[in-house]
Amino acid sequence: MENLKTKVLEQLTLAKQASRQMALLSRAQKDNALSLIAEQLLADEAAILAANEQDLDRAQADAQPASYLDRLRLTPARIRDLVDGLQQLIQQEDPVGQLLDRWTRPNGLIMEQIRVPLGVIGMVYEARPNVTIDAAAIALKTGNSIVLRGSYSAVHSNLALVESIRTALTASGLPAEAVQYLPYAEHASVDILCTANGLIDVIIPRGGAGLIQRVLQLSSVPVLETGVGNCHIFVDYNASYEMAEAIVLNAKTSRPAVCNAAETLLLHHDWPLAHQKALLKQLLAAGVELRACEQTRALHADLADLLKEAVAQDWDTEYSTLIMAVRTFDSLTDALDHIQRHSTGHSEAIVTEDSESAQRFLTTVDATTVYHNASTRFTDGGEFGFGAEIGISTQKLHARGPMGLPALTSYKYVVRGTGQIR
Structure with missing residues (x-):
């Protein structure tokens, strides 16, 4: 020694x-x-x-x-x-x-x-x-x-x-x-x-x-x-399907091992069931293992065999691989409460056409980077125009974010x- x-x-x-x-x-x-x-x-x-x-x-x-x-x-x-x-x-x-x-x-x-x-x-x-x-x-x-x-x-x-x-x-x-x-x-x-x-x-x-x-x-x-990246994407009731699919697939599958990859998908109950089902199928087709809450599994009973039952630790896990937790909520308020309890303060996103909901999300969520209608994968020094980054700080002193x-x-x-x- x-x-x-x-x-x-x-x-x-x-x-x-x-x-x-x-x-x-x-x-x-x-x-x-x-x-x-x-x-x-x-x-x-x-x-x-x-x-x-x-x-x-x-x-x-x-x-x-x-x-x-x-x-x-x-x-x-x-x-x-x-x-x-x-x-x-x-x-x-x-x-x-x-x-x-x-x-x-x-x-x-x-x-x-x-x-x-x-x-x-x-x-x-x-x-x-x-x-x-x-x-x-x-x-x-x-x-x-x-x-x-x-x-x-x-x-x-x-x-x-x-x-x-x-x-x-x-x-x-x-x-x-x-x-x-x-x-x-x-x-x-x-x-x-x-x-x-x-x-x-x-x-x-x-x-x-x-x-x-x-x-x-x-x-x-x-x-x-x-900090670690337990990043969420909330798909609101009026989200564009094409946009939501592109954002969620990019955030989860483009490079799942990095800290700005999405780990949890939050769905608004009132987003059309056909959209929800199509998105879940696209994730499954991309090789993503889905761990879903009871409400999500009940809404999509025909996919129940393909949706593993989520357990408590899934909401706090940074998988860093092709696994994603899925949870359905009746309101933005409930989704915000979930993010507050389980977020690591890295990157959080909302997909919505409602400007008031977007602003509420961006103002309320306490994270280094919050997104409206964009992938969490942009939390990166190069993407921010900083050149190389030395890391992404999730603390508040003396630096935060990339x-x-x-x-x-x-x-x-x-x-x-x-x-x-x-």
Whole structure:
């Protein structure tokens, strides 16, 4: 344990030292580094995919589920998506140094509030190699150092990606030590990272509820909490069938393993039964296992054999696979009560042609992102125009929703005087 602690603290110290240099960089220097990282990823594609294949082989041998393999898998298309994200990030304004406010006090002191980097970010995440690039890139763009600790099940993929990043940083003249990766299998490495006050300025956990709660409970370093996504779609009594079908199928099936996928379908009792039945059949045809409440099963008795009976925990489960809970309500009020009890505060949607119902939903639901007539799958930094995101925060301090560049900055006050004393 002591040997592990020594090794981890050595890496954290290097990241801290590099952060002082990172905070002084110009936008041009940081954007050049990001451009070189994009080029290096393409140049190293074969090596990255070979490393990822090692991780996939081990995961398959361990009989990991399809949703897990999907999160772990890298492909040429996904690497190009990462490169596209880097290019989008380059186009974003650099928040560091931005003047947030300026005022003059009666004594002549000039007060300025200016964005600054957080310093050193600790990132703890599961088997999602894309997070390695997204997190490192957004940290670098904001003048931060970052210490990455991904799931050991993705260690080969992550080490290959970090090697590409560090090669590009060296070529750009930036300190390669600004990106550190902890490759240790021991969970104690997470404990050391989360209690490294003075070396780490903030911890960001990204993954399932178990990981997030563990980091929250053991960390003495401030935590920027990302949350799980138990997302709902409520189909109102007058919803367009074509729109509802497109939105629900997209939200559930386009990529069921991600946190902005819909997990629960709420149906208004007065939405035409033919529409309800057609939507349920479309979901079943798409391979979705439906777990329905008693009222839904009674309304669609001819589908009862295909609709599994929902149990209490289904309303609180983030399935991350092709399973969806279904519940029927007599009113929007009842649906809102359900969402209030079971939502994780991530993304919630209503499909309706009633503007008053839409506004009530958007105003009442307490979530990072609320939707009217759109899929929950848009809760994403890239879709919001932020470029790469470091995660989706479901807390309210200091950031909420998809965390783009400003979320990785703090601010300081610069006070200019002419000899004033108090």
